[in-house]
Amino acid sequence: MEMPALHYLDNNATTMPAPEVVEAMMPFFTDRWGNASSMYEFGGRVHRDMEAARAKVGSLLGAGDPSEVVFTSCGSESDNHAIFGTVQALGPETTVITSKVEHPAVLQPCRALEERGHRVVFVGVHRDGTLDMDAYRGALSIPGPKLVTLMWANNETGVLFPIRECAELAKAAGAVFHTDATQAVGKVAEIDASAVPFDMLSFSGHKIHAPKGIGALYIRRGTPVRPFLLGGHQERSRRAGTENVPYIVGLGKACELAAAELRDGTLGRVAALRDRLQEGLLAIPETVVNGNRELRLPNTLNVSFPYIEGEAMLFHLGDAGICASSGSACTSGSLEPSHVLRAMDAPFTALHGSLRFSLSRYTTDADVDAVLEAMPGIVKTLRELSPFGRGEEPDDPGAAR
Amino acid sequence: MWDYSEKVLDHFHHPRNVGTIENPDGVGQVGALACGDALKLAFKLDEKKERIADVKFQTFGCASAIASSSALTEMIKGMTLDEASKVTNADIAKYLDGLPEQKMHCSVMGMEALEAAIANYRTGDTTVRELKDDPLVCTCFNVHESEIVEAVRINHLTTVEQVTNYTKAGGACGKCRGAIQAILDRELGKASAAPAPAPAAPAPFAELSPAKKVMAVEKVLEAEVRPALRLDGGDIELVDVQGARIQVRFLGHCAGCMAANLTKNGLVEKKLREALGDDALEVEAI
Structure with a gap:
């Protein structure tokens, strides 16, 4: 079978490494492979390259000092470090406040802490995926030491939480505030440690066109957080392990490109493509957009096509060369559909038929055209197969099986 | 994929x-x-x-x-x-x-x-299967006992995970996994009793392989210990088995509970010794 052209619309899953990033990394595999912690110049040079990368990351995040940036292996490690490290520092009485729609890299550490006896509050969201601020304020009134961990942007729907307000409220309540900004870095101009009082921020390289295997945790000076990985003095004893210099340099370059992108209008172009995709898909009967359309990342579109199932749609899209993802049970690796859509109280008709399209700077009109050309036929085919959605539902749809 | x-x-x-x-x-x-x-x-x-x-x-x-x-x-x-x-x-x-x-x-x-x-x-009745007198096991996916039994028998299933893969039962909140295990125990007991009418006496605990020891202990914990602990919002996990020494960790309300040591000796160790027929067995909570 002839392979169709690739239309990659799954950038919230991972992104293509930017050619500039790969180019910046290459010398560190071939010539400049010294250990950044060594005493001689062959290592010292590498150390300076690493610190230059740290400055670029710090600059993108608005860090007061580059040393507030700790390099990690991925966003999940950053999240685990922030959560377990802070609770360890604050002690056994610590209450953890998070939301129901976090990424598993935050949810599962929080559940683990709950099992160890910590009080954990999972704040809910409204039907449009925005945070229930009343419940959040209520949680902050719990006495004693507190850690708040809230995502800046949701990976499935792109919905943004008001992190500035959340962080300010948390600081006023004496809580430590962490944000998982994995989907937001490079896409949200408001991320600025000098203006938003978050104590820690996690993100990952491979969502911003660096390769997989590199992440960072911003730790504001003075934040009570213990190291997660012990065994060396690297990263000012905050993260043991020989520094992964090629990838650190790649992350620096990716942050430099992302910073330029926040200023040069790229995100506006991406948002326009996303909006065209959204309008085109809404022309298919009964299509619904999941999540608030205004308070949303510029690159993300989550839609549901009622009465049909996500995995089946993805297979048909794959035949047209289109890469996207779904929150259906069959694609989630479990038997339950997306915890994010369920927290939003999405109707069952939409729950299993959701698709996520996520764009990047490399997305073209041709990619959007490919989806708009393929999708109506796919929906029609699968709806013809489906027993639902004809106005005459089968008897007792909740029946035993 | x-x-x-x-x-x-x-x-x-x-x-x-x-x-x-x-x-x-x-x-x-x-x-x-x-x-x-x-x-x-x-x-x-x-x-x-x-x-x-x-x-x-x-x-x-x-x-x-x-x-x-x-x-x-x-x-x-x-x-x-x-x-x-x-x-x-x-x-x-x-x-x-x-x-x-x-x-x-x-x-x-x-x-x-x-x-x-x-x-x-x-x-000529309903187009939906009649399962009225049949206990509902999984409320998340509406799976009845007879459906689990049928899947177990046809496909020779032996674990809860397999039952979930075949019937979806237990695949969401997980509260029914204990009930599924009970159905499996009954079915497997039946199946092995049929070809071998006189099952050999179980091997002494000390002679079991490490994997079998873990399975045996886990089974006792699930059937006889956890239900009691859960009444008080607690739980227990098996950490390690070394020889006749069984390490466990108390969870939930049991973690840090003043009476945990009493529970360890009076419930956990007692039940394990009884069920596994080995009085030398010791339980250590970590």
């Missing part, structure tokens, strides 16, 4: 016998929108009312659910109802050159829809 056979992909891309039948002889439907998959199966018999002359389906679900439904219709066309009623989910999976383990529930859905359709023809 799922590793589907060529046959599954063929039936997904080119499903056979899609649609409905006017004045069908039997109709069966299982699943629901809420569950993420559903199948409506209808058949018409020949003039002598002997063989299945035509069969159609409508499926809401993933690629393997669509392929399983399509395969089923091809398999039963031309069969007598007696023949069709003997078709199992294992036959459907075999016809498709296999399904991923986690997708076996798609083939079970086919078998259940067929059972419902045949029952509908024979009794």
